Amino acid sequence: xxxxxxxxxxxxxxxxxxxxxxxxxxxxxxxxxxxxxxxxxxxxxxxxxxxxxxxxxxxxxxxxxx
Amino acid sequence: xxxxxxxxxxxxxxxxxxxxxxxxxxxxxxxxxxxxxxxxxxxxxxxxxxxxxxxxxxxxxxxxxxxxxxxxxxxxxxxxxxxxxxxxxxxxxxxxxxxxxxxxxxxxxxxxxxxxxxxxxxxxxxxxxxxxxxxxxxxxxxxxxxxxxxxxxxxxxxxxxxxxxxxxxxxxxxxxxxxxxxxxxxxxxxxxxxxxxxxxxxxxxxxxxxxxxxxxxxxxxxxxxxxxxxxxxxxxxxxxxxxxxxxxxxxxxxxxxxxx
Numbered sequence: 001x002x003x004x005x006x007x008x009x010x011x012x013x014x015x016x017x018x019x020x021x022x023x024x025x026x027x028x029x030x031x032x033x034x035x036x037x038x039x040x041x042x043x044x045x046x047x048x049x050x051x052x053x054x055x056x057x058x059x060x061x062x063x064x065x066x
Numbered sequence: 067x068x069x070x071x072x073x074x075x076x077x078x079x080x081x082x083x084x085x086x087x088x089x090x091x092x093x094x095x096x097x098x099x100x101x102x103x104x105x106x107x108x109x110x111x112x113x114x115x116x117x118x119x120x121x122x123x124x125x126x127x128x129x130x131x132x133x134x135x136x137x138x139x140x141x142x143x144x145x146x147x148x149x150x151x152x153x154x155x156x157x158x159x160x161x162x163x164x165x166x167x168x169x170x171x172x173x174x175x176x177x178x179x180x181x182x183x184x185x186x187x188x189x190x191x192x193x194x195x196x197x198x199x200x201x202x203x204x205x206x207x208x209x210x211x212x213x214x215x216x217x218x219x220x221x222x223x224x225x226x227x228x229x230x231x232x233x234x235x236x237x238x239x240x241x242x243x244x245x246x247x248x249x250x251x252x253x254x255x256x257x258x259x260x261x262x263x264x265x266x267x268x269x270x271x272x273x274x275x276x277x278x279x280x281x282x283x284x285x286x287x288x289x290x291x292x293x294x295x296x297x298x299x300x301x302x303x304x305x306x307x308x309x310x311x312x313x314x315x316x317x318x319x320x321x322x323x324x325x326x
Contacts, residue, residue, distance in 0.1 A: 006116040027117060031128045033160035038153070040160050058116065060157050062127050064098065065113025065143050066088030066228070066277025 001053040018046040021057070032061045069301060074273055076250055077166075077198045077219040079137075083108045084267070085297040086139065086252065088277025092286065095130040101280055102136070105290040111139045111168055111277065114158045139200065141168040146181065148188035155192055167192065168222070168254075168275075170202040178228040182209045186216065193217040202254045205239040210247050221247055222254035222275060225266060229278040231258025234265050244270045260289075260296035267300025268308070 001014050012021060018041055022029055034041045035058040041049050051057065073080040086109040092098035102110060110131070118124055131138075140158035145151040148171060155167045171188055173181040180203050192199050198219045203209050205223040213221050223243055226232035233256060234240060244251050250272035257263050257276045266274045274297055283289035 006119050008119065010119070025117075025119060026122055031126065031161060032117060033114075033157040035153075035157060040156055042160065058157075059119070060114050061117050061161060062112040062138070062140065062158075063115045064088070064090040064092065064127055065141050066090045066111055 001051075003051060003054065004056045006058060012051065016051050018049045018051065021051065022046065022059075025059075027059060032059055034059050069298065069305070072301065072305070074250065076200070081108045081137075083294075083297075084273040084301060085263070085293055086111065086273060086275040087280060087290070087293075088275070089127065089131075090277050091281035095125060095127070097286055098281075099130050101286045101290040102131075104287055104294065105280065106294045107136070109137045109139050109166075111141050111275065112162075113141055113143050114154050114161065137166060138162050138164060139166050139168045140164075141202075142170050142188075144172070145170065146172050146184075148184040148191070151184070151188040152191050155188075155197055156195075159197070165196060165198045166200070167197050168200050168202060169218075180204055180224075182206070185209075186212055189213055189216045189218055200252070205236050205243065207239070207242045207246050210243050210251075214247055214249050218249065220250040220252055220272070222252045224255040225253045225262065226256025228255040229282075230256055231262075231279060231282075232256055233258055233262040234269070237265065237269055240266070240269050240271065257293075260292040263293050263296040264300035264303070267297055268304050270304050273297075 003010055003012055018034055029046055037056050074084050083106045085105055085107050087105050087107040088111045089098055140162055142151040142154045145154055151171045171181050171184040173179045185201055189199050189201055193216055200220045200222055201213050201218050202222045210221040225234040252273040252275055253266040253271050254275040257279045263274045280286050280289045
């Protein structure tokens, strides 16, 4: 199914949870934040939150800044 | 030493260093880590950005930062509305599990001056949500007072535009803020060299925050040390109490006993 991942269209497996997606992208869950359709998903819900087609997903982390 | 028990207290948390530094613009992570170390800073700012999905080999900032040693202060750099800034802070809290945020809401790209109206709006929401808000703001006592009334943990007036290195352009405004605001006043932005940092501290500021002045110096490690010493020197000089300025000379050597 198609989703919008960090602003870019992406194809992910039907029924994927956030945990599945992070694993597929090889992103550790500890130091990121995930937002789905402008709502932050708490880390405790990564395993249970199932993504849907056309979801707008943002995965952010910290970078250098002032 | 005279500054032994002189702690910076922000929202009940004690810090020994009054220098806060950014983590942007370094040549590489190694240089950044060394500069942070040498600066003695305990609070460091970071930005919140999208993870690069297409290039997963890129190293991550937090792989290089000892979170037991530093308090992260995520910023809202690049936000031009209260909504964007609030959204960024919520994401930062989720990613970092800390309530500290450096709130900046910018007016335009050329000056990067704060949009005080949006800043106040965002500060109000974030304080209500339990964030410890440190706002980057104009060197204007009225806006600082409003930020204090909202419940911000500190105010961070600019010395000059971000990254400009122009120094403390209006020390009298900073002085007025210091005389009228009870929360810590931290000069954020504008410092170019060590004497600028010392001037901020001699005015009585509780701390100084900088990034470009260190990261953009020809030798960032040496400048990090210079800034550390300048902040300590400026603080000591402030605490020591300077002599009044006089127009005419006042001899240092006694007049009595002069050879006739």
